[in-house]
Amino acid sequence: MTALRNDALAGRHAIVTGGARGIGRAIARHYLAAGASVALWDVDAAVLLDTRQALAPLGTVAVEVVDVRDEAQIARAASQSQERFGGIDILVNNAGVLGPPVPAWEHTPAQWREVLDINLTGAWLCCRAIVPVMLARRRGRIVNIASVAGKEGNGLNAAYSASKAGLIALTKSLGKELASSGVLVNCITPSAADTEVFAAVPAEHREQLRTALLSRVPMGRFVEVDEVAAMAAWLASDDCSFSTGAVFDISGGRSMY
Ligand SMILES: NC(=O)c1ccc[n+]([C@@H]2O[C@H](COP(=O)([O-])OP(=O)(O)OC[C@H]3O[C@@H](n4cnc5c(N)ncnc54)[C@H](O)[C@@H]3O)[C@@H](O)[C@H]2O)c1
Known part of the structure; x- marks a missing residue:
């Protein structure tokens, strides 16, 4: 499934962080199908190469091993993308981790900071x-x-929830700062998607967590990665022209704001 016209992103170059798998990989696939070239930035070199091979029939796919915590790696990859593609039109900040399922006061400082x-x-x-x-x-x-989680604050997920609330606020601030510049900044707030993000949760807690997350979704199912990617494709296109600093819900009725 892809939602946009097949030329809606023609000639555009996109960077997708955390693009090796899951939601980021689906976003890359939708962007390619709409005519964009993509650079996938991820820490996982092996999966990046598999993903490049799988997506290559759809268009131009570059991969860079980048840890988004490292500004030197980001600067190097950004200049490589600029040189190769002559510019950067779309940035998707998708790389993310869940953190351990513990009460807020039981995170170690290292886990919280990570x-x-x-x-x-x-x-x-x-x-x-x-x-x-x-x-x-x-x-x-x-x-x-x-x-x-950034809107509601999930229990046993304080670092993650705080990080996503911060990302929502960053979106709003940057959206205001850039409003008259031609650069639009928006964010998406999905409910749970069935991806490998849960692999970091110990097996004995995983099923309990997934059941708890689904019980809060009125539509009673996981969001598909393609559903998130379709929204990300529209937000990257010229069809999105009068929205910035905005928060786009995709939660099966869970968060009605
Ligand atoms: N899956 C969900 O239920 C869900 C729900 C809402 C929001 N999200 C968000 O969507 C995004 C993608 O999640 P996903 O479910 O596809 O997860 P995933 O674990 O399947 O993929 C995340 C990717 O990010 C990469 N990554 C991790 N740390 C990185 C770093 N330091 N630098 C660069 N890359 C790094 C991983 O290698 C991986 O390829 C995340 O930001 C996540 O918080 C996920």
Whole structure:
């Protein structure tokens, strides 16, 4: 399934962080199907290569091993993308981790910082590197993949929820700062998708967590990665022209705001 016209992103170059698997990979597939070239930035070198091979028949796919916590790696990959594609039109801040399922006071400082560093500071570091490139051409689209957890604050998920609330606020601030620049910044707040993000949760808690997450979704199912990707494709296109700093819900009726 892809939603956009097959030329809606023709000639555009997109960076998708955390693009090796899951939601990021689905977003890359939708962008390619709409005519964009994509660069996937991820820490997982092996899966990146498999994904490049799988997506290559759809269009131009570059991969970079990038840890979004590392500004030097981001700067290197951003300049490689610019050189190769002559510009960057779309940035999707999608790389993310869930963190351990423990009460807020039981996170170690290292666990807390890791989740915030990847999910929030990592997205900010990518914006810091790429917004100037977009400003120079007076056009761009930034799509941040937040979560309903950032609106509601999930129990046993405080670091993750705080990081996603921060990402929502970053979207709003950046959206205001760039409103008249041609660069639009929006975020998506999905409810649970059945991806490998849950692999980090110990097996004995995983089923309990998935049942608890689904019980909060009035439509009673996981969101499909393609459903999130279709929204991310529209937000990256010229069809999205009068929305910035906005939060787009995709939660099967869970978060009606
Ligand atoms: N799956 C869900 O239920 C769900 C719900 C709402 C929001 N989200 C968000 O969607 C995004 C994608 O999640 P997913 O479910 O596809 O997860 P996933 O675990 O399947 O994929 C995440 C990707 O991010 C990469 N990554 C992790 N740390 C990184 C780092 N430091 N630098 C670069 N890449 C890194 C991983 O290698 C992986 O390929 C995340 O931000 C997640 O928080 C997921």
